[in-house]
Structures are given as structure tokens and as C-alpha cells.
Amino acid sequence: DVKVTQSSRYLVKRTGEKVFLECVQDMDHENMFWYRQDPGLGLRLIYFSYDVKMKEKGDIPEGYSVSREKKERFSLILESASTNQTSMYLCASRYPPGTGTMAGYTFGSGTRLTVV
Amino acid sequence: DQQVKQNSPSLSVQEGRISILNCDYTNSMFDYFLWYKKYPAEGPTFLISISSIKDKNEDGRFTVFLNKSAKHLSLHIVPSQPGDSAVYFCAASGNAGNMLTFGGGTRLMVKP
Numbered sequence: 482d483v484k485v486t487q488s489s490r491y492l493v494k495r496t497g498e499k500v501f502l503e504c505v506q507d508m509d510h511e512n513m514f515w516y517r518q519d520p521g522l523g524l525r526l527i528y529f530s531y532d533v534k535m536k537e538k539g540d541i542p543e544g545y546s547v548s549r550e551k552k553e554r555f556s557l558i559l560e561s562a563s564t565n566q567t568s569m570y571l572c573a574s575r576y577p578p579g580t581g582t583m584a585g586y587t588f589g590s591g592t593r594l595t596v597v
Numbered sequence: 598d599q600q601v602k603q604n605s606p607s608l609s610v611q612e613g614r615i616s617i618l619n620c621d622y623t624n625s626m627f628d629y630f631l632w633y634k635k636y637p638a639e640g641p642t643f644l645i646s647i648s649s650i651k652d653k654n655e656d657g658r659f660t661v662f663l664n665k666s667a668k669h670l671s672l673h674i675v676p677s678q679p680g681d682s683a684v685y686f687c688a689a690s691g692n693a694g695n696m697l698t699f700g701g702g703t704r705l706m707v708k709p
Contacts, residue, residue: 490638516699522604523686523701524641571640585631586697588640 484508485589487572500559502592504572513555514586515539515547519563530555555564562596569593600624601689603700610707616674620687620704623668627689630662631697632672635684644685645672677707 488503506513511532516524516539526539528547534538536547544566548556555574570593573586602621608642610616620630628649633641647654647661647670654661674681687700 485640521701523601523603524699526696573640585643585646588633588642590640591602591638593638 484590485572485574485587487570487589487592489592490590491593491595493597494559494562496563496596498559498562498596500562500594500596502557502570502572503555504555504557504589504593506572506574506587507553508553508587509566510574510587511552512575513549515545515557516571516573517541517587518571518591524571527557528597537550555588559594562594564596567594567596599701600627601687601698601700603685603703604685605703606701607704607706610677610705610709612679612707613676616672616677616681616705616707618672618674618685618687618701618705619673620670621668622670624689624691624698626669626691627698628662629690630663630670631688631690632659633652633686633688633699635686636703641686674705677705679707679709681705682707 485506494500514529515527525541530536530549546558569591571591572589575586598625631645631646634644635641645656645659645661647663663670684702684704686702688697690697
């Protein structure tokens, strides 16, 4: 069973702080994703990575960066946290399309970040 | 511009009755559709999917219907149970399983 683990369930940070959100998956998935979930807006893609050291911007990358130094780990970085980045952050992973698996993702439990 | 829309932010249903959650999409290149269920403080979990070559897929109490001409899909839950109370996200992908695009979610409340 695929497991996607996010290191923190709840975080409270101050405006201007640099914030690291960590995500680890244990199924050797090439593709990994960071989403944020906000009421009424659903899941919005921040960044994704097709493989180690590869990253692509999603729909809302402003104010964020990512790091993928190892296949199992995908980190989301808030360079200078702001109050409008208060949200639920969700990490997901999957095998690439065309590998015979369905298109669905496996999600972590989420990190509820509050920026004060 | 949202390519996947769930126009009802919330839905309340009595236990034992049918729950119908709706989803509309605009991109005709979408060929695979999924429903995810999310409880508070947990990540979304996959519920059921349907390929564009089908118009119905059933799994126990859950059935997804796809109307390609109307670009509309729906999730039916029969009978609804209190444990079904959660936020449901519709998602779509195109081109043999590329990125998923999610709708805004519908919060389902099933009352005992």
C-alpha cells in the first residue's frame, strides 16, 4: 500500500519566515505534486515534479519553490511566508501515465499551515 | 477559468436516501474522470473513476454517470450513510492520464 507522509499535521509560522513542508513517499513514484486546498477553490496545483531534480510550475507557484534531491522526497518552500498562504497543503504522488496504472494520485494527510 | 466545476458547495441528505453530487467540465480533451473523498484533517482518497468510453461505472453503493455530450458527470451514493459525510472532489485528466484538474468540492452531510 502506497504511503505518502507529510512531516507536520499543523504548523504556525510568523509572517516573513521561511517555511519548509516535507513530503516522503515509499513506492518509488516518479511523479510528485504539491497542492493547496482552500474552501470553494478546491485543490490548486502549486508545483509538480516528474523526477529527481525536475520541477514544473503549476497554477499558483508565486511565493513558493520546491526541491527534489531524492526520488522519495519532495519539499515545498515558502520563501517568505505571508498570511494569504494560510491553507491546507497536500502532497501527492503517482506512477507516470502510460505505465499501466490508473491516473489517480495517492495523497498525504495534509499540513494545516497558519501564518500569523 | 475553472475547467472542472462543482456548482453545489454543500448537500444535505437523510440517511438511507440517495445522494447525487454533480460535476461539469469544459475541456473536451478530458478522457478520464475520478471522484475523491476527503475527511477533515486527512488527505483525499480515491473513490471511483470512469473512462470516457463508458457512461456508467458502479462500485457497491457508488455509481458514477458520464454524459459526454453535456460534459457532465454525477456521483450517486445509495443508500447514503452518516459515514459518507465528507467533502467530495471531482477530477479530470486528458491525454492518457496527464495532470488531474480538480473541482471546488461539495460537502456532503448525511443526517441520521
